[in-house]
Amino acid sequence: MSFYRTYRPQIIDEIDNANVRAQLLALLSKDRKDLPHAYFFAGPKGTGKTTAARVIAKLFNCEKSTKTGPCGKCEQCESIAAGTSLDVIEMDAASNRGIDEIRQLRERIGLSPVSSAYTIYIIDEVHMLTTEAFNALLKTLEEPPSHAIFVLATTDAHKVPPTITSRCMVIKFAKASKEELLHALQRVVKSEKISISDEALQRIIEVADGAFRDAVKFLEQVSFGKGKIEIAHIDSVLSLSTSHNVALFVSFLYGKGADVAKALTHIHGAVSEGADIRSFLIDVLQYLHKELLSRVSEKNISPDTKNIERIIHLLTRAYSELRYSPIPELPLELAVIESFQAPAPQAGVQPAAVASVPPALAPKTSTPPAVPPVAAKPVPPAQHAPPVAVPADEPEVASLGLLTQEKLLDHWSDFITATKPFNHSVAGVLRSSRPKSVNGGIVTIEAFYKFHQEKLADIHTKQVLSDVLKKLFGEKVKIEIVLGKK
């Protein structure tokens, strides 16, 4: 059985969502017969609505209920947990079967429960009901038989007529907080004896986006291997799974996890998996839009909030440039690079981010970025480097066309700037090197120092250079490095 089902909270105390737990506990002060007969659960997917609905079912049918609510152990509680209770009827209004079941609802509602005191009808995605079905439901809610209990759940509360919700006790399911998610994950980690670093747990929490189900499912997904789960493993799994792509990608754009190289690697990964850049960009913008609105409504105007605003501008521009771009991912990549390069209000994020290199591209023998790259010529300070993104009104980079030596010479400094996010010191070495020839898909770069030649000739470095040229000119080339005479 999956972790999510195995570790689904069974009693009120186990419910991870503090607000929901409190509201259910408050019900215990009343006699069962005085409890509301209809409940309306509203909230995003994966926030525990079905779990809480089953706890409600137990609340009514548990044989050994205590001061803390249903016992979770009696025959009734166990059959409800297993989904085998004949008196708990779960319907999904979004499915065809659900529609049929709701049609039959009015006929069967008069029937007494089979083996319990109450029949509990759980209708999931209730907003999907047709008008007729709503009307039928409303009639039932107006005069429910004393043994019938309704739990209506929805991810889209505003689509449910107020005539329905006003007859229910409404419980809102907010997205889970980080603490609540941690609480839920730790329960699984402990029982399954999973070894996982705190950092890795935090990463799962970040990408779960407030959904218990996603967090626990993801923990299960990464816990198959042996040994301790580290954050690198999480990230590599994430880059392959599409559902969390957007949250992970956004985590690379700003804040503590900001890292231009990881963001670019992520785009590369998405493209190679066949992701549609347009819809990916829309998803990212929607995500940032929500984030921005929630920060503004919380009056959280931190440097990060300003940064989000700026990233939204840049990505919106990238979106408008998409249709003219011969390489679909190019505008997005340029926007990402620019978001890191232009002077942001908080400078703290940038050096760390720019210095790191995507694992796949990192030269194994790379010099630490702290070493001054070139001794031969004065190197302009990094912050004065021109932004790699060409302004929107000059879509030049996107249409540079076939690579020739002249073009490469003309755009040598663009090439260096575009290399910088991947590897600072390589960019420095390029500054004192030059393109010697472009011929038959081979770009020959001339270095003038032996150690420069060696650095550029590193197989990973050549891959980076080739990738950057592909981005700029749309052409896949091989890189050769020769040692020239000064």
Ligand SMILES: [Zn+2]
């Ligand atoms: Zn029980």
